[in-house]
Amino acid sequence: MRSLILRHYRLFLLPMLLASQPLLAHEVHIPIGKCWAEAKQIICEGGESDGHPLLDALVEVISYDEKTLFSGKLDDKSRIRFQRPDGKFYILIDAGPGQVIELDWTDIRGI
Incomplete structure (x- = not known):
């Protein structure tokens, strides 16, 4: 019985793991932002x-x-400059699906 389980393991699980290798190797691009x-x-x-x-x-x-x-929009150096608003605010940088950055005014250096 044990050899039968090992045989099934080798026949099915190992090829599945090897087939998923390219998916695991894909580099993740995480959007980052600062203000x-x-x-x-x-x-x-x-x-x-x-x-x-x-x-x-x-x-x-x-x-x-x-x-x-x-x-x-961000310029050719990936920057933008604007007048500081009065009151509390937050900033959204949206480069498309899954590429959204949200920064609260309390996260801004120098305020």
Whole structure:
């Protein structure tokens, strides 16, 4: 009985593990972003964990009462600059499905 189980293991499980190897080897690109304050402006930068930029990603600054305060896109250096809004807000950097970064105003360096 034991040899029969081992034979089935080798025939079915091992090929499944080997077939999934390329899926496991796929590199994951995690979106990352940071923002900092300079005088009365906020500068944000976005990219992927492998160092690739998030060019033309949509950036929205939204108040806590869900009003859009600013909207724009990251430039060719994956950066954007805008006037610091009054009150509490958060920033969304959206480069597409699964590529969204959310930063609260309390996460911004220099505020």
